Amino acid sequence: MVALKASLAVLRSFLFGSRRRSLFGVWLIFVILLLLVQIIAGSVNNRVTNISTFLCAFSTLLFWSFRTPLTSLVSRWGASPRTKFILIGSAGAIWVETLFWSVERVFGITGVAANPNLAIDLLATMPWYVLMIALLWRVQTTYRYTLLELLLLGGIYELGADGIFGAVLHGMVSLETFPLVVLIIPQFIMVYSFMILPSSYMLRPEMEKRVRKEPKGNVRRLIFGLLPLLGLIPYIVLFVLIFSH
Numbered sequence: 197m198v199a200l201k202a203s204l205a206v207l208r209s210f211l212f213g214s215r216r217r218s219l220f221g222v223w224l225i226f227v228i229l230l231l232l233v234q235i236i237a238g239s240v241n242n243r244v245t246n247i248s249t250f251l252c253a254f255s256t257l258l259f260w261s262f263r264t265p266l267t268s269l270v271s272r273w274g275a276s277p278r279t280k281f282i283l284i285g286s287a288g289a290i291w292v293e294t295l296f297w298s299v300e301r302v303f304g305i306t307g308v309a310a311n312p313n314l315a316i317d318l319l320a321t322m323p324w325y326v327l328m329i330a331l332l333w334r335v336q337t338t339y340r341y342t343l344l345e346l347l348l349l350g351g352i353y354e355l356g357a358d359g360i361f362g363a364v365l366h367g368m369v370s371l372e373t374f375p376l377v378v379l380i381i382p383q384f385i386m387v388y389s390f391m392i393l394p395s396s397y398m399l400r401p402e403m404e405k406r407v408r409k410e411p412k413g414n415v416r417r418l419i420f421g422l423l424p425l426l427g428l429i430p431y432i433v434l435f436v437l438i439f440s441h
Contacts, residue, residue: 217344220382227382244308246383248296253386255291259394267398277402278333284395285329286322292390293321323434325391327427328353335424336396337406339417343393347385349421350392354384356425 231246238246259266273280297309297317311317332349335341341349355378396403 220344220348224382224385227380230380231383240303240305241308244296244299244303244305248299248308249383249386251295251299252292252388252390255295256386256389256393259390263394263397266394270398277399281333281395281399281403282326282329284398285332285391286326288391288394289322289325289329290318292387293317324357324427324431327430328357328424329391329395331424331427332392332396333403335421336400336403338408339420340404340407341417341421343397345418345421346392346396347389348381349418349424350388351381351385352422353424354388355381356428358384 231249234242235246270280270284275283293309294314297314300306300308300312306312309317310320335349336346
């Protein structure tokens with residue numbers, strides 16, 4: 197409990213430590229209130245999605261509470277830093293998918309997780325997650341990024357994967373709905389946070405030793421941060437090949 201309170205204090209300082217962080221903090225709180233309203237008064241599917249989102253965010257907060265001993269443990273692990281980064285990020289992705297699947301089972305519905313069968317769910321989603329995490333290693337060994345920037349990038353990756361690709365496949369996105377999808381990026385951040393933050397934090401010293409370039413303006417650096425979205429290309433091609441027959 198003490199560790200959790202300390203982590204909440206750090207989180208408050210992290211979100212409201214500057215004007216930019218304060219704006220993001222207000223945006224995050226607004227979206228959290230929207231999610232809570234949907235849990236209380238929304239459909240069962242919205243309830244499952246939003247409860248799962250909060251469980252992902254809580255998982256990240258729990259990691260943050262124990263980040264020091266976990267980082268020490270990872271530093272003694274004999275694998276290469278890149279291997280550790282990909283395996284930790286992939287384990288986070290498995291945990292997130294399992295959370296969504298488990299909450300779906302509790303409420304007795306389908307349509308939120310990728311597939312009612314957890315094994316097929318993971319077979320369908322993990323290729324994208326592993327590619328994303330591997331490319332994120334390249335991103336962080338090319339330029340330096342703050343933790344807030346990494347969380348925002350994670351939200352954009354989720355926006356590309358589920359917010360756009362997934363919604364297009366199900367006919368749920370249009371020019372009218374796209375601004376709403378962008379508005380709830382903080383929800384996407386909470387979902388992907390457990391894939392992005394633990395590995396990025398624990399392997400940060402190793403990645404900073406390998407940084408290749410100093411930023412020549414934030415725009416170029418942030419555009420390069422979108423590199424993991426390229427992982428969607430083979431994923432989409434594979435999906436089309438499977439379902440075009």
